[in-house]
Amino acid sequence: MTESMEREEQKRLQEQLINLLKENEIDAFREEFLDMHPYDQGQFFEELDEDLRFALYEMLSPEEMANIFEQVEVPEEDYQDLLSEMHPMFAADMLAEMSTDDAVDVLNELDKEQVASYLTIMDEEAADEIKELLHYEEYTAGSIMTTEFIAIKANQTVRSAMQILRREAPGAETIYYTFVVDEQKHLVGVISLRDLIVADEETMISDVMSERVVAVSVAEDQEEVARIMRDYNFLALPVVDFQQHLLGIITVDDVIDVMDEEASDDYSKLAGISDVDDTAGNSPFGAAKKRLPWLIILLFLGMMTASLIGRFEDTLNQVAILAIFIPLIGGMAGNTGTQALAVAVRGIATGEIQEEGKLKLLVREALTGVITGGSCGIAVTLVVYVWQGDFILGALVGISVFATLIVATLTGAFIPLFMHRLKIDPAVASGPFITTINDLISILIYFGLATTFMSYLK
Amino acid sequence: MTESMEREEQKRLQEQLINLLKENEIDAFREEFLDMHPYDQGQFFEELDEDLRFALYEMLSPEEMANIFEQVEVPEEDYQDLLSEMHPMFAADMLAEMSTDDAVDVLNELDKEQVASYLTIMDEEAADEIKELLHYEEYTAGSIMTTEFIAIKANQTVRSAMQILRREAPGAETIYYTFVVDEQKHLVGVISLRDLIVADEETMISDVMSERVVAVSVAEDQEEVARIMRDYNFLALPVVDFQQHLLGIITVDDVIDVMDEEASDDYSKLAGISDVDDTAGNSPFGAAKKRLPWLIILLFLGMMTASLIGRFEDTLNQVAILAIFIPLIGGMAGNTGTQALAVAVRGIATGEIQEEGKLKLLVREALTGVITGGSCGIAVTLVVYVWQGDFILGALVGISVFATLIVATLTGAFIPLFMHRLKIDPAVASGPFITTINDLISILIYFGLATTFMSYLK
Known part of the structure; x- marks a missing residue:
């Protein structure tokens, strides 16, 4: 009952949004649309035809479009088409604003030349972060990790760590687990935000952090990463190189996608189809x-x-x-x-x-x-x-x-x-x-x- | 290479622990054992034979045993045997100390009489919480939710909300999402810890909370719950009754288990086996x-x-x-x-x-x-x-x-x-x-x- 009512409601909202798009009512459209959850925005975007997509690009900033694009799931070959519909500068800005790991997933579907051209016109800092991740082989920890994490030092107080967290929170993938590194960027510990907020503000991080931190190598198979996060109930897992330098983190939402993908994969193969998802x-x-x-x-x-x-x-x-x-x-x-x-x-x-x-x-x-x-x-x-x-x-x-x-x-x-x-x-x-x-x-x-x-x- | 070394290391540790158990070296055993992650403790427990399990029960408190038991995965019919090995009072205390949702999962595998007897000798508060959850049908949102959540009021300041969080953190399943209720316990909003720590301490919760809160009905199918949490990347999802009263929350780790279970289930059925897990x-x-x-x-x-x-x-x-x-x-x-x-x-x-x-x-x-x-x-x-x-x-x-x-x-x-x-x-x-x-x-x-x-x- 309620479910079908909800679906009715969604349909009505969708039609209204499409009308606003068609009539070029920028303000009214933005007010309604940006109030939706990014996932729903992505679903809406997937339903649009080419003309309406053009109208949408006109009405949104690259940053707003980035939030949507992170959620879009289309067959791999379609990413190239979608990006070439956009103004190249708009596309590059959007890619720069996306979570690095998601941007890399999209770029991995494009021709090498096209990747190079987007990286050239993109904001340099974002381009560097993306280039680093593009090196990693598919299906490894490196390919699903993000470099947008917060690392703190062991010889800080809880108060100063909290200040860093408050400052960096908007750009970080998660702030619920913070990893502790030494001067040479070696991973030495982990502390949850839960422990941070209950700790006395003057305590040193080294006294409250846990040194028993589980990390995975950057070359580890993503299936093994998913297994570890599932078994240990982690919300984030640090990724290190062979010398224990902290390179990135993997968050639980990425792992859920991996699990879905792998389970679907085994299932499809048992049924003798190449893939079942879409x-x-x-x-x-x-x-x-x-x-x-x-x-x-x-x-x-x-x-x-x-x-x-x-x-x-x-x-x-x-x-x-x-x-x-x-x-x-x-x-x-x-x-x-x-x-x-x-x-x-x-x-x-x-x-x-x-x-x-x-x-x-x-x-x-x-x-x-x-x-x-x-x-x-x-x-x-x-x-x-x-x-x-x-x-x-x-x-x-x-x-x-x-x-x-x-x-x-x-x-x-x-x-x-x-x-x-x-x-x-x-x-x-x-x-x-x-x-x-x-x-x-x-x-x-x-x-x-x-x-x-x-x-x-x- | 490293992986096989790690396995060697684990094997050695396991043998050492078994020796300590056999020689009844309580202190040395506890020091080594309690330093392990609960998941590893659970794995160790599953390998023990009956005599060693008895030795283990002697060395641990019900609370410590609860942490292990939450991780143990044995065929359904074995839970009854494991519990009857323990002193009834010890078993009841352990069940009371477990996360309510995990305790309910275990109790669902026992005879009704045995459930009743544990609930009778158990701490009353824990027994009441468990009884509430035992009502819900299997595979619904109600059956996987926990009642150990923190709710705050909309007319509080951020400072007072943070005080509640600090106080309640140890017993709560998660503190990263806090749900906001009105005087009649209706769900009216949600605020993440991320937003709380960056907000000014004197702001009212009603000014910083999000009113667009997605909730599921207590009777919703667990598969649908998993789908919502996966699509929207939630770490916690509130569960409400038909009048929007907040009843409990579902955390991402429970949903990962559900996804695993459902995928495994579809896969097993395609292969014509009753279940494949263990x-x-x-x-x-x-x-x-x-x-x-x-x-x-x-x-x-x-x-x-x-x-x-x-x-x-x-x-x-x-x-x-x-x-x-x-x-x-x-x-x-x-x-x-x-x-x-x-x-x-x-x-x-x-x-x-x-x-x-x-x-x-x-x-x-x-x-x-x-x-x-x-x-x-x-x-x-x-x-x-x-x-x-x-x-x-x-x-x-x-x-x-x-x-x-x-x-x-x-x-x-x-x-x-x-x-x-x-x-x-x-x-x-x-x-x-x-x-x-x-x-x-x-x-x-x-x-x-x-x-x-x-x-x-x-």
């Missing part, structure tokens, strides 16, 4: 483009399966009933493999499976395969026996299910571990891929057994 | 128990597929070659269905697909099916023609793939939307389920066509 807004051609690569690969893998079965054509010609259990055995193999795969991929992603735990996992999966295979094998034997009245056929299908489930479970667990060892993202050995491999294995087992024992079949 | 630590029996339900269901669905193919036994007997394409067609149908399902489930989960967007999604999926089906169908026809030298067979398989892909894509998108309408979690229409349904559909199409046009086949 698909809902895409055209059928866009959606088909994302899905076809997998389907075509599977088609050719499926041809291999077909040619494998083709080799058993004699067996099939003599006992056509064998064919009816192909989907059952293949399906069971595919599913149990996907289950084992999913557990292994998630275990690797969350850091639960360490190097030493790999053998343990494989042994456990083999035993799991024996248990599930045994249970399903017996069930299948009985059902087929009762249904077809042929115990040998039942036993043949049952034994195939048993053997298939053990092998498929092991394959499902082994392949991601092996890929992880080769430093390939294990999620690419995704659901459909493992399903097809296990299809092949299951058919080999089933028809191999059937051909061997054919003389016993009715 | 599986890596489980025994083979535990793992088999989680996977078998799905496998058994699939077995019986597979039997249906087999009996469906059985109906076409005559066709099969005459043209055995038809059998070799069963896995290919079934596999394509299963995969395209899973792709469409994954997009729809994620779209629903992230709130991208609203009520009005459903028809649009179905139309888009149908068109996507036509494009992918057309491409794959033509490819299959050509490959089979070249390979088997039989154009009619090629066309038969190709047309089956074309028709199957359209139907399977639509089914994959329709089923989760339909379940969402029925207020069932769409993720339960998971990967293996949709795969089997599409297996059935594809076989019906394939053998239906084959039987109709059999006279044309070589």
